[in-house]
Amino acid sequence: xxxxxKMREHDESNWFSKWEQQLPNPEELIPLTQTLIPPNLxxxxxxxxxxxxxxxxxxxxxxxxxxxxxxLKRQRLVWTPQLHKRFVDAVAYLGFRNAVPKTIMQMMxxxxxxxxxxxxxxQKYRLYLKRMQGLSSGDGAGGDAxxxxxxxxxxxxxxxxxxxxxxSDNSLPYMPIAAPQRQFVVRDFYADDQESAKAKKAxxxxxxx
DNA sequence: CGAGAAATAT
DNA sequence: AATATTTCTC
Numbered sequence: 001x002x003x004x005x006k007m008r009e010h011d012e013s014n015w016f017s018k019w020e021q022q023l024p025n026p027e028e029l030i031p032l033t034q035t036l037i038p039p040n041l042x043x044x045x046x047x048x049x050x051x052x053x054x055x056x057x058x059x060x061x062x063x064x065x066x067x068x069x070x071x072l073k074r075q076r077l078v079w080t081p082q083l084h085k086r087f088v089d090a091v092a093y094l095g096f097r098n099a100v101p102k103t104i105m106q107m108m109x110x111x112x113x114x115x116x117x118x119x120x121x122x123q124k125y126r127l128y129l130k131r132m133q134g135l136s137s138g139d140g141a142g143g144d145a146x147x148x149x150x151x152x153x154x155x156x157x158x159x160x161x162x163x164x165x166x167x168s169d170n171s172l173p174y175m176p177i178a179a180p181q182r183q184f185v186v187r188d189f190y191a192d193d194q195e196s197a198k199a200k201k202a203x204x205x206x207x208x209x
Numbered sequence: 210c211g212a213g214a215a216a217t218a219t
Numbered sequence: 220a221a222t223a224t225t226t227c228t229c
Binding site (some may be wrong): 074078117123144147 | 222223224228
Binding site for chain 2 (some may be wrong): 007119
């Protein structure tokens, strides 16, 4: 048997390589620009992807509908596990201490994602981490189930939790991250339209896709 | 201006 | 219930 202490050391020395292994390769990222829902799931859930079906503007035409600046009220963003993972990767890359909404947003490179979207999510995420710190044992953080599941969908990098070692911003350790060559398209994450709601449900039920 | 925490709104 | 917005301080 391996003592838990030794086990922890082992994890400590290897969390990075584990984290590294979990990074998506470019081949995995590319499809997200096209559709977020795998074809089989799309069929199973009767989802019309934005691929085949151009999305309709939700507003009834008081203004010109395709001018984002004027007419389109911003819709509610849905933080799918995929989107959250991007968020966590960005925060991990930047370092928890100096990750701020604007830079996180830039790192995520999600088309249409706003600083406010990220700020709001970051606020929630920090509360989640604070709750996790407080609980010395176990994993249940005591929040509501849906939120817990979302945040649990991406592993929290260990160094998010202990404040002990942080890196000054000019000496960040090298962290390979999947180069954000392809953008997510944020309209795939909006809740208002029915199709996105179905997509959200499918992705929540099958977070591995 | 922008971060961030808390309260409040949708 | 989950996310957005507002308000306030730094």
